[in-house]
Structure formats: structure tokens, C-alpha cells
Amino acid sequence: MSRAVLGRTIALAALGLAALFPLVVTSATWQNTAILMLMVAQMGVAWNILGGYAGQVSLGHAAFFGTGAYVSTLLALRFGLTPWAGMFAGAGVAAALSLVIGWPCFRLKGHYFAMATIAVGEIVQAVVNGWDLLGGAVGLSLPLHPTGFWPMVFNRSKLPYHYIALGLLLFTLLVNWLVTRSHVGYYLRAIKDEPDAARSLGVSLTRYKLYAIALSSGLAAMGGTLYAQKELLIDPGSTLSTGLSIKMSLVAIMGGVGTLTGPVIGAVLLTAIEEASRMGFGGTGRGTDMVVYGLLIVLIAVYQPSGVLGWIKQRFPASAPAAPPAPASPVEGAAP
Amino acid sequence: MPVTFRASLLAAILGAALPAAAADDVVIGVMYPLTGSAASTGLELKNAAQLAADLINGTDKSLALPLVGGGGLPGLKGAKLRLIFVDHQGSPQVGATEAERLITQEKVAAIQGAYFSSVTQTASQTAERYGVPFLNADSSSVGLTQRGFKWFFRTTPHDELFVQNAFDFLRDLEKKKGIKVHRVAILAENTEFGTGAARLQEKYAKENGYEVVAKILYPPKGTQLTSEVQKLKAARPDVVFQSSYLADAILSMRTYKDLGFLPTALLANDAGFNDSEFLKTMGKDGNDVISREVWALDLAAQKPVIGKANDIYKARHGVNFNGNSARAFTGIFALADAINRAGSTKPEAIRAALKATNMGADQLIMPWGGIQFDENGQNKKGAGIIVQVQDGKYVTVWPMGPGAKDVVWPLPAWEGR
Numbered sequence: 001m002s003r004a005v006l007g008r009t010i011a012l013a014a015l016g017l018a019a020l021f022p023l024v025v026t027s028a029t030w031q032n033t034a035i036l037m038l039m040v041a042q043m044g045v046a047w048n049i050l051g052g053y054a055g056q057v058s059l060g061h062a063a064f065f066g067t068g069a070y071v072s073t074l075l076a077l078r079f080g081l082t083p084w085a086g087m088f089a090g091a092g093v094a095a096a097l098s099l100v101i102g103w104p105c106f107r108l109k110g111h112y113f114a115m116a117t118i119a120v121g122e123i124v125q126a127v128v129n130g131w132d133l134l135g136g137a138v139g140l141s142l143p144l145h146p147t148g149f150w151p152m153v154f155n156r157s158k159l160p161y162h163y164i165a166l167g168l169l170l171f172t173l174l175v176n177w178l179v180t181r182s183h184v185g186y187y188l189r190a191i192k193d194e195p196d197a198a199r200s201l202g203v204s205l206t207r208y209k210l211y212a213i214a215l216s217s218g219l220a221a222m223g224g225t226l227y228a229q230k231e232l233l234i235d236p237g238s239t240l241s242t243g244l245s246i247k248m249s250l251v252a253i254m255g256g257v258g259t260l261t262g263p264v265i266g267a268v269l270l271t272a273i274e275e276a277s278r279m280g281f282g283g284t285g286r287g288t289d290m291v292v293y294g295l296l297i298v299l300i301a302v303y304q305p306s307g308v309l310g311w312i313k314q315r316f317p318a319s320a321p322a323a324p325p326a327p328a329s330p331v332e333g334a335a336p
Numbered sequence: 337m338p339v340t341f342r343a344s345l346l347a348a349i350l351g352a353a354l355p356a357a358a359a360d361d362v363v364i365g366v367m368y369p370l371t372g373s374a375a376s377t378g379l380e381l382k383n384a385a386q387l388a389a390d391l392i393n394g395t396d397k398s399l400a401l402p403l404v405g406g407g408g409l410p411g412l413k414g415a416k417l418r419l420i421f422v423d424h425q426g427s428p429q430v431g432a433t434e435a436e437r438l439i440t441q442e443k444v445a446a447i448q449g450a451y452f453s454s455v456t457q458t459a460s461q462t463a464e465r466y467g468v469p470f471l472n473a474d475s476s477s478v479g480l481t482q483r484g485f486k487w488f489f490r491t492t493p494h495d496e497l498f499v500q501n502a503f504d505f506l507r508d509l510e511k512k513k514g515i516k517v518h519r520v521a522i523l524a525e526n527t528e529f530g531t532g533a534a535r536l537q538e539k540y541a542k543e544n545g546y547e548v549v550a551k552i553l554y555p556p557k558g559t560q561l562t563s564e565v566q567k568l569k570a571a572r573p574d575v576v577f578q579s580s581y582l583a584d585a586i587l588s589m590r591t592y593k594d595l596g597f598l599p600t601a602l603l604a605n606d607a608g609f610n611d612s613e614f615l616k617t618m619g620k621d622g623n624d625v626i627s628r629e630v631w632a633l634d635l636a637a638q639k640p641v642i643g644k645a646n647d648i649y650k651a652r653h654g655v656n657f658n659g660n661s662a663r664a665f666t667g668i669f670a671l672a673d674a675i676n677r678a679g680s681t682k683p684e685a686i687r688a689a690l691k692a693t694n695m696g697a698d699q700l701i702m703p704w705g706g707i708q709f710d711e712n713g714q715n716k717k718g719a720g721i722i723v724q725v726q727d728g729k730y731v732t733v734w735p736m737g738p739g740a741k742d743v744v745w746p747l748p749a750w751e752g753r
Contacts, residue, residue: 028440032433126555129526137528138477139454144461156465231429233458235528238428278430279437282370282423289423290371 003316011261015170022162031158035230037271038165039223044251044263045172046219049179051249052258054212055192056106057114060121061220061248063101066128066240067094068221069228073140074133076151083152087225094221095214102213106206109195118242125240139235142228152229161230168226169264172219176260179215188212192258220248254300256309265308273297361418362409362681364389364671365438367431367449367459368664370423374451377660381451381474382421383653384661388668389417391648399648400641402699403672411676417668420444424455431455435462435470445681446471448667451660453477453528460488469674469686473667474660477532481714487683489690489709491670492663493718498628499536501720502577502603503544505734512736515745517600519549521573523564523580523588524605525556530579533605537577549573556584561591569597576601582608586617593621593750600746601626610659615728620753622725624744629723630659632732635703638739642701657701666702670695 018038022031043065051057071093072086081089105116129137147153154160179185187208190198199205228234238244247270255266273296281288304311366385368378393416397405408414420442424431431450438444439462446469450456456475463470464485472480472490476498481490509515520541524530534551541548550571554564565588568576576599580588585608592598604627608614615622633656636643645665646657657665670693675681678689695707697717705717722734724743733743 029433029437032436036433130531130553136531137526138479138532139528141457141479144464227429231432231458232461233428233454235428235454237426237454237527275433278423278425278434282425282434290425 006316014264018166022159028156028158031162033271033275035158035162035165036275037268038162038169039226039230040247040251040271041264041267042165042169042172042223042226043220043248044255044267045169045176045260046216046223047248048216048252048257048259048263049176049219050209050212050216052252052262053180053185053192054188054209055258056209056212057249058117058213058216059114059242059245059249060101060117060119060124061217062240062242062244063121063124064094064098064217064220065224065227065244065248066124066234066236067097067217068224069234069239070128070134070140070224071221072225073142073228073234076142077140082150083225083229084150087222090221090225091218094224095218098213098217099210102210103206106209106213118245121240121242121245125236125242128236128240135235137236139233139238140228141234142232144232153232161226164226168222172222173260173264175215175219179212180260184208184211189258250297254297254307256307259307259309262307262309269300269308270297360413360415362412362415362675363418363420363442363444364668365422365435365442365444365447365449366419366668367422367424367434367438367447367455368451369426369455370421372426374426378423378451380653380655380658380661381664384649384657384665385448385668386419386421387649387652388665388672389419392417392668392672399644401645401669401701402695403669403676409672409676411679412681417672419668424450424452424459426452426455428452428454428458431459432462435459436466439463439466439468444468445675445683446671446686448473448664448671451475453480456480460485463487468683469671469690471667471671471690473663473670477528478536481712485713487687489670489713489715491667491707491715491718492630493720494714495532496536497718498605498720499533499540501628501722501734502537503540505603505722506546506575507544508734508736509743509745513743513745517574518547519571519573520546520575520577521550521552521568521571521599522548523550523552523554523568523576523578525580525584526553527556529581529607530556533579534577541577554584556581558584559587561588562595564588565591565595565597568599569595574600575603577603577605578609579605580608582611582613585609585611585614589618589621589625596750598747598749602747603627606630606659610723610730612655612658615725620728621750623727623753624725624747626722626724626733626743627730629721629730629732631657631662631702632721632723632730633657634729634731634741635721635739639698639701639703641698645701662701666700666707669700670707673699 021034047061068090071090072083075081075086076083101120105113108116128134147155187203191205251266251270252263256262273293277289277292368381370378391404393408395405395407408416422434424434438447447463448471450459451474453475456472460470464487470488474492476495478494478496506517522534522537524534538548552564552567602625604625606628609625609627649657674689674693675686678685693707697706703721704719708716710716721732723730724733731741733741
């Protein structure tokens with residue numbers, strides 16, 4: 001069995017598992033953990049379009065995630081607009097915001113771009129902290145009632161949130177996959193690997209980077225809307241913090257940066273470590289959970305800097321080293 | 337026969353795996369920030385809650401509080417309280433997740449938490465969804481009891497009452513000592529705590545006829561406050577209302593001294609000014625600062641049970657109670673009182689008992705009139721106090737009356753302290 005086929009089989013099995021999981025496992029805690037995994041995976045995949053494929057490491061993506069959360073919540077609270085529409089409105093606003101931010105920031109290269117995005121993230125957080133319309137530092141809260149499909153609030157059942165999160169992840173993966181297949185995807189990889197060569201061939205660096213950031217931030221914003229609907233409280237500390245930005249990049253880097261499914265693997269792993277260490281050690285009050293969490297991340301970073309997918313590639317090398325990029329494969333593992 | 341044998345073997349194994357009394361314990365989930373910037377506070381809260389449970393479970397009756405030394409809850413045939421502590425890391429999302437785990441996995445009868453108002457909000461939402469009582473002993477954001485929740489109960493007074501107290505204090509100063517304040521300034525850090533307090537202070541100042549000459553918000557993580565203090569100085573206020581965390585409280589005091597800014601009085605809003613580190617760092621420069629509080633050790637002079645409870649806590653943990661730990665301690669007593677009267681661990685029975693709670697002032701280590709919840713779950717009988725640092729100690733100066741010290745007014749000059 002070639003690796004492409006194997007990859008496809010594993011991906012389908014994973015999809016089946018994700019779809020059936022909440023039907024089989026009825027414990028609310030495990031269901032909730034699965035939803036967190038899907039949500040974190042979605043953020044990582046969205047981040048990966050800019051940070052992985054285009055190689056522009058953003059450490060301020062929470063600004064876009066938060067924009068999505070705030071826009072849809074504000075529209076729901078002020079105008080009673082359903083979050084289903086608010087989600088796309090938020091994505092639009094976040095994409096527009098990202099273009100405004102990207103235009104000056106893309107003049108910076110490498111580390112300097114990453115540093116600029118941290119600054120942008122902090123600025124957005126500071127602005128929202130002092131903005132009364134957005135509830136300032138207290139944030140905005142959505143009512144527990146009414147529940148149902150249109151208000152996107154569900155009472156005890158976790159199933160709706162699970163399938164919305166899964167659907168959103170699949171949508172984000174689809175967009176990502178379409179990008180990698182299109183000429184934009186090839187240009188982005190060229191920009192990442194050899195920006196000067198790409199420019200000499202007539203690829204407009206800024207233009208394609210702007211495409212990438214708009215898509216990436218729009219998708220991150222959709223994740224923000226889902227967060228707001230699930231937790232019913234958004235505040236700058238939980239939707240706009242630099243810690244959240246780092247988490248988005250961390251799952252992509254742990255799983256395998258610049259690959260389609262790497263962030264998904266990273267998200268499953270990171271969330272599992274996070275939840276298990278907290279459940280196991282959280283009550284001691286000695287910070288043991290955070291120590292265990294940090295230690296595991298350090299171990300992965302030291303021993304497997306190319307991410308979990310990188311490790312899989314080493315363990316199971318492709319039969320033909322010059323395998324085609326196989327864009328049709330849901331697992332990007334076959335790409336060189 | 338082999339089937340029965342196997343079944344009984346299985347039962348024996350299962351039985352051995354669980355502590356014998358587990359089925360009879362009353363399990364309460366307690367969530368506090370045990371990691372992150374508030375971890376040391378969270379640990380104090382945890383210790384205080386555990387002490388309350390241990391006193392109720394124990395047999396030493398020397399402390400004159402209800403249920404203490406009964407060896408468990410008499411209303412449930414001596415069932416012991418078992419607290420399960422979880423760390424919400426200060427994150428509202430983790431708070432909701434952990435509340436759900438406590439309810440569905442640990443099958444808790446009730447939850448107490450969560451110190452941070454934002455986490456209390458999401459965690460109590462989860463409790464509301466599942467129909468499990470949530471007792472909040474230490475979050476002061478006003479909005480928490482305005483949500484129309486059925487399962488939410490708060491023993492501590494909220495921010496609006498604290499701000500009201502400060503203005504009652506100024507009114508009493510005028511009435512009883514003839515001290516008149518005209519110009520007030522507000523200085524606050526710009527996150528939830530400070531902005532919320534500043535908004536209320538401005539509202540009450542205007543309603544009470546004071547002139548608000550400056551309202552300045554600053555980022556709490558900043559490394560200097562020079563321009564803020566210069567603005568304050570230029571506004572020439574009589575009284576400065578200040579809401580700050582620890583590091584910025586210390587920084588602001590140092591800047592006042594450096595720039596020679598001396599208002600008539602500094603009325604702080606708890607937090608950094610009441611942290612035990614504040615006086616350690618400030619030394620004599622911290623003297624005569626006035627702050628709102630919910631608890632002070634000198635209250636023991638009026639109410640000996642406060643001193644006794646504090647002795648027990650100090651013997652165990654080496655520090656005195658403070659406003660936070662005393663409230664967490666009291667929260668467990670309020671829950672235990674309700675569960676004991678309910679005579680059941682069924683959520684609906686506990687909720688009904690909580691609604692009927694009527695604890696007297698003598699049953700608490702707080703300076704409150706008692707505990708009785710209104711229709712929103714807010715304790716109607718809560719009250720705040722105002723303390724002043726005098727000779728390196730926090731002493732009660734308001735409510736004025738027996739047991740309260742005379743307030744030092746105005747602030748003495750920085751030089752010659």
C-alpha cells in the first residue's frame with residue numbers, strides 16, 4: 001500500500017472517528033475535550049495558511065480570532081442577527097482588518113514580521129480593553145436563552161457544538177486544500193522558500209501574502225464566533241491574548257508546519273496533554289499541571305522539531321522519494 | 337455457583353477500590369486559580385476552604401461556629417464533607433470545562449468558586465445548565481447576580497456596595513468630624529477591576545455632589561506612572577480614589593513621593609493595597625493609606641470567634657486570614673449549613689435550602705449582618721468595612737463606633753515619616 005493510499009485511509013478513519021465519537025462516548029467531559037480538539041485544530045489549520053504555507057509566522061492571530069468573536073456577538077446582541085450570518089460578517093471584517101495590518105507589516109521580513117504581529121495583537125487587545133461598546137475589559141456575554149439552531153446556543157447536549165466544530169474544521173481544511181492546489185498555493189510556497197527568486201519570476205510578493213493573510217484571518221475569525229457561542233462570554237483576556245496566538249502557531253508547529261493535517265495532529269496532541277495534565281495534577285495547587293504540560297512540549301520540540309508528521313515521514317519513508325506532490329491526498333505527507 | 341462467586345469477587349474488588357465511606361460523603365467541587373498570576377491567592381482560598389471542611393468533619397467543638405466538631409453533617413447522619421479542588425487557571429473556558437467535569441464525572445452536590453469574576457460567569461453558566469447549585473464567595477462584579485440565574489448564590493457583597501461604603505464613609509466624616517471633601521480624583525488600572533470601579537465611583541461622586549476633577553485609567557503592566565501622577569497633581573484633588581493591583585500600587589506610591597504629590601487622603605479599593613507584600617515593600621510610606629476591606633483581624637476585639645478561627649488557620653498555614661481567605665472559609669460554611677438543612681445531596685433540595693438560608697451574624701467570621709439571599713441569589717446582609725494602615729497594621733476605621741480606631745486625616749507629609 002503506497003503512503004498516499006495509507007494516508008487517505010487514515011484520514012477517512014479519523015473523520016469517521018470524529019463523526020461517531022459523541023454518539024458512542026456519552027461522557028460530557030470527553031465530548032467537551034473532543035470539541036476543544038476540533039476547535040483548536042481549526043485555529044491551527046487557519047493559522048497554517050499564512051504561517052505554514054506562506055512562511056509568514058504570525059504571533060498576533062488572536063486579533064482575528066477575537067474580531068470574529070466580537071463582530072458576531074455584537075451583531076447578535078444589538079440586532080438579533082443569527083451567528084450563522086455573524087460568522088461570515090466576522091470573517092469579512094477580520095479579513096479586511098488583516099489587509100490593513102498586512103499592508104505595512106509585509107514590508108518586514110522573517111523575525112521582524114513576527115515581532116510586528118505581536119505588537120498588532122497587543123494593540124488590538126489594548127484598544128478593546130478600553131472600548132465601552134465592546135464591554136471593555138469585562139467583555140460581552142450572550143444570554144443562555146433562547147437556545148436552538150438559529151441563536152446557535154445549545155443547552156446540555158454537546159452534539160450540536162461537536163458537529164458545528166467538525167463542519168468548520170472540514171470547511172477550513174477544504175479551503176486550505178483548494179489553496180494548495182491552485183497557483184496561489186505554489187506561489188506561496190515559492191515565496192516561503194525563495195522569495196527573491198519568486199519575485200524575479202514576476203510573483204508579486206505582497207499581493208500573494210495579502211491573499212494568504214486575508215484567508216487565514218477570515219477562517220480564524222469563524223473559529224472565534226464558535227468560541228463565543230460555546231462559552232457565551234468573550235473578553236480580551238480569553239479571545240485576544242498573545243497566549244492564544246502562540247497556541248495557534250504551537251499546534252501547527254508541533255503537528256507539522258506547512259502541511260494540511262499537521263495542525264490537526266498537533267491540536268489533538270496538545271489538547272490531550274493540556275487536559276490530562278490539568279485533570280491529573282491541577283488540584284494540587286503547585287502548578288504541577290503546567291510543569292508537565294511545558295515539559296512535554298519541550299521534549300517534543302527537542303526531539304522532533306519537524307513535528308509529529310515529520311516523525312511519521314522519517315519512520316515510514318515514501319516508497320518513491322520523488323513522489324508527486326499528490327495534492328489530491330488529504331494527508332499532505334506525500335509532498336516533498 | 338461460579339457465576340455468583342465471580343460476581344461477588346467482582347463486587348469485592350470494586351468495593352476495595354473505593355474508599356468505604358465514599359458513598360456517604362457530600363462532595364463539593366471547589367474551583368480556584370491554582371496556577372498563573374493569582375496562584376498564591378488561589379492557594380490561600382483553597383487552604384481556607386479545606387480548613388472549613390476539616391473543622392466540620394472533625395470532633396473538636398472549641399470553635400463556636402455552627403456544625404463545627406460534629407464529625408460531619410448531622411442532617412445527613414454524619415456524612416463528611418469532601419472537597420475536590422480544581423484549577424481553572426484564570427481562564428473562563430477552562431472554568432466552564434472544569435465545572436462540567438465536576439458535575440458529570442465527580443457528581444458534586446454543589447460547586448464553590450471561582451475568585452475571578454469572568455471565570456465565575458462561565459462556570460456558573462455550566463452549573464445553571466445542569467441545575468447544580470453554584471456558591472460564589474469571592475467575586476465582586478455587579479453583573480453576576482443580575483443574570484436571573486436560578487442556581488447562583490453569592491455570599492460576598494459586590495462592587496457597588498463597596499463603592500457606596502466609601503461614600504458613606506465620607507458622609508460620616510463630615511457628620512461626625514466636620515471634615516468636608518470637595519474635589520475627588522479617580523485613578524484606576526484599565527482592566528475589568530479598575531474600569532468597573534472607576535465607573536461606579538464617578539457615578540456615586542456626582543450623585544453625592546462631589547466634583548470629579550480627574551479620571552485617569554492606566555495599563556497595569558506599565559513601568560512608569562509619571563505622566564498620570566503629574567495629571568493628578570495638576571488637578572489638585574482632596575481625595576484620590578484608587579484601584580490598583582500590587583505592582584502598580586507600589587509604583588504609584590513611589591511616584592507620588594518622588595513628584596511630591598500629597599492628596600488629603602488616599603482611598604484605595606482593596607486589591608494591591610491590601611496585599612501582604614504591599615506594606616513589606618512600602619514600609620512607612622504605606623502608612624495612613626485608607627482602603628476598603630471585607631475583613632480585618634482587629635474585628636476579633638468585638639467578635640472573639642474571629643480571633644479563634646484565625647489562630648487555627650495561622651497554626652496550620654503560618655499566615656493570618658485576609659479578606660479573601662475569610663470569605664472562602666465562610667462560603668463552605670454557608671454550603672454546609674444549606675446541605676445539612678436539606679438533609680439530602682439532591683441539587684433541588686440544596687437549592688431550596690440555600691434559598692431559605694438565614695445565618696446570623698454570630699455564626700460567621702465576617703463583619704456581616706448574616707447570610708440571607710435575595711431573589712437574585714445575592715446575600716442581602718453583606719457589608720464592607722474600611723481600614724487604614726496605622727503603624728504598619730490594617731485597622732478598622734469604618735463603620736465608626738465601638739472597636740473602630742480614629743481615622744488619621746489628612747495624610748502626613750512624605751518627609752519626616
